[in-house]
Amino acid sequence: MISLAGKDILHGWGRFILTAAGLGLLIGVTLSMAGIYRGMVDDANVLLDNSGADLWVVQQGTIGPWAEPSTIPDDLYRSVLSIDGVERASNVVYLTMQVRHGERGIRAMVTGVAPGRRQSDPGQPRFLVAGRTMTAGHYEAIADVSSGLDVGDLVTIRRNRYRVVGLTRRMVSSSGDPMIFIPLRDAQQAQSLKDSDAIVQQRHRREGNPAFNPPGVPGLLDAVNADDASSSAVNAVLVRLKPGASPELAGSAIERWLRLEAYGRAEMQSILVEKLIATSARQIAMFLVILSVVSAAIVAFIIYTMTMSKIREIAVLKLLGTRNRVIASMILQQALGLGLIGFVVGKIAATLWAPFFPKYVLLIPGDAARGFLLVMAICVVASLLAIRAALMVDPAEAIGG
Amino acid sequence: MERTGIAIEQLTKRYGSGQTAVDALKGVDLSVEPGEVVGLVGPSGSGKSTLLKCLGAVIEPSSGVMKIGGSPIYDNRWLAGDLRALRRDKIGFVFQAPYLIPFLDVIDNVALLPMLAGERNGASRERALAVLEALDVAHRARAMPSQLSGGEQQRVAIARALVNRPPVVLADEPTAPLDSKRALGVIGLLNDMARQYETAVIVVTHDEKIIPTFKRIYHIRDGRTHEEAGEGKALYETADYCSGH
Numbered sequence: 001m002i003s004l005a006g007k008d009i010l011h012g013w014g015r016f017i018l019t020a021a022g023l024g025l026l027i028g029v030t031l032s033m034a035g036i037y038r039g040m041v042d043d044a045n046v047l048l049d050n051s052g053a054d055l056w057v058v059q060q061g062t063i064g065p066w067a068e069p070s071t072i073p074d075d076l077y078r079s080v081l082s083i084d085g086v087e088r089a090s091n092v093v094y095l096t097m098q099v100r101h102g103e104r105g106i107r108a109m110v111t112g113v114a115p116g117r118r119q120s121d122p123g124q125p126r127f128l129v130a131g132r133t134m135t136a137g138h139y140e141a142i143a144d145v146s147s148g149l150d151v152g153d154l155v156t157i158r159r160n161r162y163r164v165v166g167l168t169r170r171m172v173s174s175s176g177d178p179m180i181f182i183p184l185r186d187a188q189q190a191q192s193l194k195d196s197d198a199i200v201q202q203r204h205r206r207e208g209n210p211a212f213n214p215p216g217v218p219g220l221l222d223a224v225n226a227d228d229a230s231s232s233a234v235n236a237v238l239v240r241l242k243p244g245a246s247p248e249l250a251g252s253a254i255e256r257w258l259r260l261e262a263y264g265r266a267e268m269q270s271i272l273v274e275k276l277i278a279t280s281a282r283q284i285a286m287f288l289v290i291l292s293v294v295s296a297a298i299v300a301f302i303i304y305t306m307t308m309s310k311i312r313e314i315a316v317l318k319l320l321g322t323r324n325r326v327i328a329s330m331i332l333q334q335a336l337g338l339g340l341i342g343f344v345v346g347k348i349a350a351t352l353w354a355p356f357f358p359k360y361v362l363l364i365p366g367d368a369a370r371g372f373l374l375v376m377a378i379c380v381v382a383s384l385l386a387i388r389a390a391l392m393v394d395p396a397e398a399i400g401g
Numbered sequence: 402m403e404r405t406g407i408a409i410e411q412l413t414k415r416y417g418s419g420q421t422a423v424d425a426l427k428g429v430d431l432s433v434e435p436g437e438v439v440g441l442v443g444p445s446g447s448g449k450s451t452l453l454k455c456l457g458a459v460i461e462p463s464s465g466v467m468k469i470g471g472s473p474i475y476d477n478r479w480l481a482g483d484l485r486a487l488r489r490d491k492i493g494f495v496f497q498a499p500y501l502i503p504f505l506d507v508i509d510n511v512a513l514l515p516m517l518a519g520e521r522n523g524a525s526r527e528r529a530l531a532v533l534e535a536l537d538v539a540h541r542a543r544a545m546p547s548q549l550s551g552g553e554q555q556r557v558a559i560a561r562a563l564v565n566r567p568p569v570v571l572a573d574e575p576t577a578p579l580d581s582k583r584a585l586g587v588i589g590l591l592n593d594m595a596r597q598y599e600t601a602v603i604v605v606t607h608d609e610k611i612i613p614t615f616k617r618i619y620h621i622r623d624g625r626t627h628e629e630a631g632e633g634k635a636l637y638e639t640a641d642y643c644s645g646h
Contacts, residue, residue, distance in 0.1 A: 001516050001517070001522070002505075002509055002512075002513070002516060002522060004502075004504075004505075007504045007505055007509070008504040010504070011503065011504035011545070012504070312500065313500075313502050313503065316496075316500045316502070317502070318485075319457070319459065319488060319494060320488065320489060320494065320513070320514060320517070320561075321485040321486060321487075321488045321489025321490070321514070321517055321518075322485070322489075322517055323485060323517070326517070394459075395459050395488075396454050396459045396460060398494070398496060398500060399450065399453055399454055399457065399459065399494075399496070399573055
């Protein structure tokens with residue numbers, strides 16, 4: 001038996017391909033939406049993976065350092081190092097802010113880490129693809145390549161300028177912003193820095209306040225002002241455990257003895273994925289559902305229209321003795337053919353335009369396979385309406401009168 | 402077994418029920434021998450189309466007897482279990498317009514019926530080609546219907562009706578859109594093919610040009626038929642029709 005669907009498609013292949021290509025672009029958008037979600041999750045995971053930490057120690061009662069503000073003293077890391085099972089501990093400061101490169105503004109997560117440490121230490125910039133690590137205590141920076149910066153570039157963070165001495169790859173925040181590493185002290189200063197007018201006004205206020213400027217205690221005001229200009233706070237301490245050490249035990253010891261909050265890898269992943277990007281993920285999921293419904297409606301409309309344009313031929317086929325299953329199979333095969341070509345076009349389109357998205361779009365084979373099955377299922381469901389209409393055609397319509 | 406292409410006795414068809422019932426056929430008798438072409442004529446609303454649909458096993462009569470090739474297929478109920486197979490194997494159809502399947506080439510349009518009957522593609526195409534050769538249109542076997550002239554399309558439609566060698570062919574106004582010469586050519590072809598394939602042909606028409614060509618004519622009026630002898634004039638030249646596009 002010849003393939004009626006194949007013959008029909010070949011007969012009007014131009015229109016069929018154009019229709020499938022149009023559908024394919026819609027499928028491409030759907031795949032891209034899934035890729036955007038995957039990219040967000042991957043960014044979150046990359047942030048955790050690249051930090052090289054087993055535990056994240058933050059201010060008590062917070063889910064910092066990314067989902068909530070967290071402030072802890074910068075000398076607490078020494079106490080953390082004394083906890084059983086802790087191998088390495090590093091202070092980190094995270095500032096999501098706008099940095100400037102010439103006239104260009106770059107949205108970035110500025111990360112303060114202690115310079116001169118080993119690359120494998122928790123929090124340190126890993127995967128250098130160009131340049132070197134930071135060696136100076138001030139005004140050096142390492143930027144992710146997605147920032148568009150190059151080695152030797154100067155970036156302005158708050159009032160200070162930093163020279164980029166190294167580049168990393170896939171060091172991004174959970175929202176996909178490139179990370180720019182600067183020395184810890186500079187980051188602490190940037191975190192607490194007030195503008196000059198505010199400092200002058202504050203000093204005037206203190207000068208007039210007898211609590212800070214009591215007669216006969218000349219050094220007190222200067223000491224208070226000096227303390228105000230410096231910051232000894234960090235956002236988190238990243239902890240690497242000794243091989244075989246239990247994160248639960250070490251974490252509970254830190255929480256118990258240091259009165260801090262300690263999160264393991266799974267907890268931090270849960271915070272990032274289920275809290276920080278949850279709303280965005282739900283937004284994308286809604287788009288995915290809507291796009292799937294729209295795709296199904298479009299496929300149903302196309303298949304129904306294609307079938308209705310062949311009503312006379314279907315009546316003739318039925319009059320000539322064609323079985324219903326042959327006609328249903330013809331319509332179903334065309335719907336599946338449309339879906340198949342549409343999916344191929346959509347996959348190619350999504351792959352081609354993914355690099356042009358401002359945020360990371362991760363197209364994974366599993367999503368493509370699931371998308372393919374979904375498209376095929378939608379085509380089957382969408383063709384049911386057309387099949388029903390075709391099977392209701394009266395063969396008598398082929399006979400006049 | 403009777404030597405009959407198609408025969409019906411006291412066939413009736415009632416639409417609706419109760420006071421609104423309409424009797425479209427009120428006891429129709431009709432018989433056509435193999436190799437014979439008869440005309441079925443009547444004014445609009447006389448029951449021609451209803452009779453054609455009953456003969457084509459498209460609608461179910463209300464009562465009566467119908468035989469094809471001597472075998473009863475209807476005796477107050479359908480005796481054949483599969484009406485699609487009955488239509489495919491026992492009845493050929495020629496329509497007012499050719500109604501060829503536009504996405505199949507000529508040979509597949511004709512070979513489709515044997516294929517639907519389960520015959521292999523190669524054997525089906527060989528058989529289709531033989532019929533197309535008999536109708537002098539085999540040279541267009543690989544053409545698409547849209548590439549054929551009106552006359553060629555109608556010959557392909559006749560080939561499709563004959564390819565399964567059915568005992569009966571029903572032709573519904575097959576000459577309506579044609580001029581006199583081509584209309585007579587089609588009737589010539591049907592006569593030739595009816596003889597060659599031993600098929601009973603019923604031509605439903607009110608085309609006065611072709612009525613004189615029938616040896617027997619069934620007139621239908623108000624749901625009843627009466628038979629009369631036709632002139633049986635050979636007004637046609639089949640060869641002219643075959644060569645003219």
